[in-house]
Each structure stands twice: as structure tokens, then as C-alpha cells.
Amino acid sequence: MIEIKRKQGGTLQAIELKESNGVYYFQFPLLEQSDIVTHGFSTKIGGVSKGAYAEMNLGVSRGDDPEAVLENYKRITNVLHMPWERVVLSHQTHTTNIRVVKEEDAGTGLVKQRNYENVDGLITNVPNLPLVTFYADCVPLYFVDPVHQAIGLSHSGWRGTVNRMGQCTIEAMKTEYDSRPEDILACIGPSICQECYEVGEEVAKEFEKAFLPEQRNQVLKEKPDGKYLLDLWKANEIILLEAGIKKEHLAITDICTKCNPNLLYSHRVMGNRRGNLAAFLCLKK
Ligand SMILES: [Zn+2]
Numbered sequence: 001m002i003e004i005k006r007k008q009g010g011t012l013q014a015i016e017l018k019e020s021n022g023v024y025y026f027q028f029p030l031l032e033q034s035d036i037v038t039h040g041f042s043t044k045i046g047g048v049s050k051g052a053y054a055e056m057n058l059g060v061s062r063g064d065d066p067e068a069v070l071e072n073y074k075r076i077t078n079v080l081h082m083p084w085e086r087v088v089l090s091h092q093t094h095t096t097n098i099r100v101v102k103e104e105d106a107g108t109g110l111v112k113q114r115n116y117e118n119v120d121g122l123i124t125n126v127p128n129l130p131l132v133t134f135y136a137d138c139v140p141l142y143f144v145d146p147v148h149q150a151i152g153l154s155h156s157g158w159r160g161t162v163n164r165m166g167q168c169t170i171e172a173m174k175t176e177y178d179s180r181p182e183d184i185l186a187c188i189g190p191s192i193c194q195e196c197y198e199v200g201e202e203v204a205k206e207f208e209k210a211f212l213p214e215q216r217n218q219v220l221k222e223k224p225d226g227k228y229l230l231d232l233w234k235a236n237e238i239i240l241l242e243a244g245i246k247k248e249h250l251a252i253t254d255i256c257t258k259c260n261p262n263l264l265y266s267h268r269v270m271g272n273r274r275g276n277l278a279a280f281l282c283l284k285k
Pocket residue numbers: 192193194195196256257258259
């Protein structure tokens with residue numbers, strides 16, 4: 001039995017832990033019910049990587065054995081019902097750059113050399129083309145537009161959140177696919193919780209600038225030692241609702257990467273000697 005620690009405050013029965021063929025992964029019922037996508041968020045369990053990467057490392061540039069990483073991709077995509085040889089990988093550098101993913105990108109980053117960089121968000125309307133982004137405390141954002149059959153997946157760490165990566169992704173979907181925010185289903189995935197996420201004054205100041213005074217206290221908690229606790233889940237919720245996502249179309253995780261070291265990689269727990277978790281999202285065929 002896998003022990004799992006949940007936080008208060010998730011929504012909509014936000015996220016479920018599942019197992020298949022020994023691979024553990026999370027799924028959002030909200031996206032499952034849409035019936036137009038396959039999706040998931042990986043855990044450490046069910047792969048073949050060793051040592052600090054054990055077991056299901058999906059990072060291709062962390063120093064892990066490439067054969068092991070490839071086998072991990074085959075195992076997780078098999079469980080999520082996606083074609084492993086067509087996955088399209090981001091190249092995350094805490095930007096708000098979003099790539100419009102086309103058929104010719106199939107396999108990029110895993111079986112084919114990447115010909116782009118500094119891409120923290122991926123959007124597409126091509127079926128059977130799995131989008132993949134990477135995590136170890138930062139926030140995964142999932143977007144599904146059932147009306148225009150388009151999807152988006154973005155990486156929103158503190159920098160991405162200050163720069164409103166969620167809103168940028170929605171705007172890219174508007175421009176490319178005529179998506180309307182009121183149609184889009186959005187999910188905030190497993191990442192670091194407020195209690196675990198201590199930041200210094202410099203980061204806190206950025207959030208004070210980026211949010212209204214009345215929102216500040218929802219996002220930042222000042223500690224007696226002058227440090228702050230930052231709530232990236234709440235910050236992204238505010239951003240997504242302001243961008244026009246309906247409350248009933250938004251699922252928010254209650255799973256923290258740092259609170260669950262047996263299940264998830266956390267940069268704050270493990271530092272750089274660790275694997276990467278990944279978010280997967282794919283329009284069905
Ligand atoms: Zn936590």
C-alpha cells in the first residue's frame with residue numbers, strides 16, 4: 001500500500017492516485033470526464049532507473065542512463081495509452097514561451113533531436129500527439145478545450161507564476177484555436193505546497209508587485225524570521241480565474257511533492273541529484 005499525504009483545500013475530488021502494471025500515476029477526474037484526452041502525472045514508482053533517479057525518472061538531461069529513461073517512457077505511456085515514439089518534450093527555462101506543436105514535432109526530445117529551446121509551454125490541436133513537461137516542485141498546468149479540441153500544458157514555477165504563465169497559455173490557445181476561456185477545463189497539478197515553500201524577501205516582493213494588495217495575503221504568509229511561505233496553488237488559481245476559467249472547470253491538486261518524498265521527486269528535498277516527474281496530455285485519436 002502506498003502511503004500518500006494530502007493537503008487541505010484541493011477541489012472537485014481534484015486528483016486520484018492510480019496503478020497499472022506496477023506504474024503509479026495521478027489523474028484528474030475532471031479531464032477523464034471530458035473524454036477527449038488521455039493524461040497523467042507520473043510518480044517515482046514503476047520505472048527502471050537506479051540510485052538517486054529511482055525509479056521512474058523521465059528527465060532526459062539529468063545524467064541518468066538514456067536506456068533506462070527510454071524504458072521509463074515506454075512503461076508510463078503504455079499505462080496512459082499514448083504512443084511513446086510520438087512524445088513532444090518541452091525545454092524548460094522558466095520562461096513564458098509557448099510552442100504551437102504540429103505533426104512534424106512528433107518524437108521531439110526523445111527519439112528526435114530538439115530544434116527549439118526555452119519552451120515552458122506546449123499547445124496543440126493534433127490528435128495522438130502527447131505533450132510532456134517536467135517537474136520536481138514547480139506547478140504543472142493542464143488545459144483542455146473540448147469545444148475546439150485543443151490542449152495545452154505548461155510549467156509554472158515561481159517565475160512563471162509571477163509572469164502569469166497560465167494566462168499566457170490560455171491566450172495562446174485563443175489565438176491559435178479560437179478557444180474561449182469559459183470552455184476550457186484547467187488543472188493545477190502536484191507541486192510544492194505553501195507550508196513547504198519558504199522563499200526570501202526578493203521573491204515575495206515580486207509577488208507583491210504582481211498581485212493586488214487583497215490577494216497578497218492569500219498568496220504570501222510572513223514568518224517571524226522575515227522569510228515567507230508562498231502558495232503557488234492559490235496564485236495560479238487567482239490567475240486562471242482572472243483569465244476567465246470557470247470555477248467549476250478548475251481542479252486544484254492537494255498533493256505536495258515535498259510532503260511525499262516516497263512517491264515524488266522534490267528539488268527542495270533531493271537537490272539536483274534526482275529524477276524528474278512529468279505531466280502528460282494528449283488528444284485522443
Ligand atoms: Zn508540502
